[in-house]
Amino acid sequence: MLFPTTDFAIFFCVVFLGHWLLQPTPTRWKIFMVAASYVFYGWWDWHYVWLLAASSAIAQVGAVAVYRTNGARARRLVLALALVADLGLLLYYKYYDFFVSNVLNGLHIAGIDVSLPLLKLVFPVGISFYTFMGISYIVDVYRRELVPAKTLDLFVYLSFFPHLVAGPIVRGEELIPQIRTRRDPRRVDVGRAAHLILGGLFKKVVISSFVASAIVTPVFNDPGRHSALEILFAIYGFAVQIYADFSGYTDIAIGVALLLGFKFPQNFDRPYTARSLQDFWRRWHMTLSRWLRDYVYIPLGGNRRGTVRTYVNIVLAMLLGGLWHGAGWTFLAWGGIHGVGQAVGRWRREQRVRRGLPAQADDARSRVWQCVVTFHIVCLGWVFFRADTFSTAITMLTRVFTAWGSFPLVTPLVVLAIAVGIGLQFLPRGAGERVVAGFTHLRPALQGVAVGVVLFVITAMGPQGVAPFIYYQF
Numbered sequence: 001m002l003f004p005t006t007d008f009a010i011f012f013c014v015v016f017l018g019h020w021l022l023q024p025t026p027t028r029w030k031i032f033m034v035a036a037s038y039v040f041y042g043w044w045d046w047h048y049v050w051l052l053a054a055s056s057a058i059a060q061v062g063a064v065a066v067y068r069t070n071g072a073r074a075r076r077l078v079l080a081l082a083l084v085a086d087l088g089l090l091l092y093y094k095y096y097d098f099f100v101s102n103v104l105n106g107l108h109i110a111g112i113d114v115s116l117p118l119l120k121l122v123f124p125v126g127i128s129f130y131t132f133m134g135i136s137y138i139v140d141v142y143r144r145e146l147v148p149a150k151t152l153d154l155f156v157y158l159s160f161f162p163h164l165v166a167g168p169i170v171r172g173e174e175l176i177p178q179i180r181t182r183r184d185p186r187r188v189d190v191g192r193a194a195h196l197i198l199g200g201l202f203k204k205v206v207i208s209s210f211v212a213s214a215i216v217t218p219v220f221n222d223p224g225r226h227s228a229l230e231i232l233f234a235i236y237g238f239a240v241q242i243y244a245d246f247s248g249y250t251d252i253a254i255g256v257a258l259l260l261g262f263k264f265p266q267n268f269d270r271p272y273t274a275r276s277l278q279d280f281w282r283r284w285h286m287t288l289s290r291w292l293r294d295y296v297y298i299p300l301g302g303n304r305r306g307t308v309r310t311y312v313n314i315v316l317a318m319l320l321g322g323l324w325h326g327a328g329w330t331f332l333a334w335g336g337i338h339g340v341g342q343a344v345g346r347w348r349r350e351q352r353v354r355r356g357l358p359a360q361a362d363d364a365r366s367r368v369w370q371c372v373v374t375f376h377i378v379c380l381g382w383v384f385f386r387a388d389t390f391s392t393a394i395t396m397l398t399r400v401f402t403a404w405g406s407f408p409l410v411t412p413l414v415v416l417a418i419a420v421g422i423g424l425q426f427l428p429r430g431a432g433e434r435v436v437a438g439f440t441h442l443r444p445a446l447q448g449v450a451v452g453v454v455l456f457v458i459t460a461m462g463p464q465g466v467a468p469f470i471y472y473q474f
Helices: 006-021 026-042 046-068 072-109 127-142 151-159 172-180 190-221 228-259 277-281 286-297 307-325 329-354 364-386 390-402 412-426 430-440 444-461
Strands: none
Touching: 006 026, 026 046, 026 151, 046 072, 046 127, 046 151, 072 127, 127 151, 127 172, 127 286, 151 172, 190 228, 190 390, 190 412, 190 430, 190 444, 228 364, 228 390, 228 412, 277 329, 277 364, 286 307, 307 329, 329 364, 329 390, 364 390
16 A cells, blocks of 8 residues: 555554554454554555564564573574574565576586576565564564563554554564554654654655656667766656655654654765765665664674774675675675775774874865765765666666767756756755644644645645655565
8 A cells, every 4th residue: 555545545544543543442452453564565455464473472482481491502593593584484484586597507507407496475565564573573582682572562663554554664662662552642743743744745645656667668678779968867856755755754754653653763864965884874775784783783793893804894884784685696796886985984084083184184175075985985885775786787887888879868957857856855954844844833724735735746746646766566
């Protein structure tokens, strides 16, 4: 079920009423929310509801077993078994065919022909997100940072529909206490929720959809037919598309959760204003960045085992981040670009400090240069992220320097959309808050009119039909 659809509007109206009416009876409320979330998930394909239930059950059984086990070695063993069980579903559905096909190719090159079945499994939407949330829950219980939740609370936590299929990745310590607390409808921040939902709809329905159809999809689908300037703007266009698409989804998810009285962590913070790749990952998909830091980078040793090992850990964490996005070599290349780029950036900053200089130059010219260079490295990564194959990515990168010719797809409207998609991130931080404050002080009737006008504009400017959010596939 997509957020910007009539189906979801009807679904949310029913859930909104049931949610607030059942607040006085916590158990009934929790059962209702689990059922509603399973309907939301099953709208895509009800056969995979059992997968969400199984993942939730594994996470709860694993966390309780880890919590009740005594002895360091025994607890580590139980933790390992719980993580293997939870990851097993993700590995089977997402990586089985990738692993088998690459093994078969390797054996064929070596002159060994072996027959192994390719299952061509349908990838369950959102499985990466709720699997990672389950893993964080188990590990946090193992670290004694969290006690096992009640089973019903855990099922609400993992299935809560606003974050279910595309994040943000919410930690147990962030959401489970809210599930246990009775909410007061008088304390709901309606102004901020409306701002997030309408802004997210505009990003997705207007900016992302237009840029995708106008230049990104035609060029990436057949780069050999397009000129250097069209390819360059398609790359910039995809940077805008994926930001508008994913941050748009996150804004809607956070806004919907706010209307239900829940607060989610921020997931984006003007990422294209970043001055380094490290800074970029503090701003882009922030909940995944924290997850990779706390559950991959730090367990690998972080920066505690020497300089070389620190660089290796950074690259490994980002390679895993790439593989998390998709079972393909293009995603590994994307992760590798960010991993190596962060390691090189860290090395350069350390060299400056050793020479007695600030870790990063901070004059106006340097800030602009750092931002431009970081953005183009990010765009280089986006080429591999978006391309269907390595060959397509290489063709794109080659032709951007060699394929001079006409550029009919680079229209003034395309240039404007890309400029707006990037330029809005450089607005002062207080601009959005002033809009929210102004909306909040309007009378209810005027608030309704304002919402109606914005929805009309979005509907008028957007295309017919809404494509799935990009991150549904992860």
